[in-house]
Amino acid sequence: MLFVFQPRPGGKNIAPVPIEAAIKEELPDVLSNVVVTGEGRKYLTCMVTVRVEPDMKTLQPTDMLSPSVRRWAAK
Numbered sequence: 001m002l003f004v005f006q007p008r009p010g011g012k013n014i015a016p017v018p019i020e021a022a023i024k025e026e027l028p029d030v031l032s033n034v035v036v037t038g039e040g041r042k043y044l045t046c047m048v049t050v051r052v053e054p055d056m057k058t059l060q061p062t063d064m065l066s067p068s069v070r071r072w073a074a075k
Contacts, residue, residue, distance in 0.1 A: 014044065023048070029068035 016036035023046065024034045032051045038044035051066040065073070 014038065016044070019044070019046070027072070029066075030072045 016038070019036045020034040023036075024031050030050055031048050033047075033049040035047045036044055037047075050069045052061045052069075053064040053066055054060065055062050
């Protein structure tokens with residue numbers, strides 16, 4: 001698990017897209033979605049989803065982690 005805490009300067013807006021892109025760039029085979037939010041807060045929060053195996057019949061996500069996520073988690 002990765003925790004990064006950096007207080008935001010009081011009242012300053014920080015664009016979430018570059019932060020989301022940088023996080024996803026670090027773990028492209030592990031993360032499927034990254035969302036950074038902090039509206040009205042003095043800190044940012046990052047929510048991520050990891051890659052999962054799709055159901056081959058419906059192409060819907062399953063609850064099985066992808067092999068790349070399993071390898072990363074086993075480290």
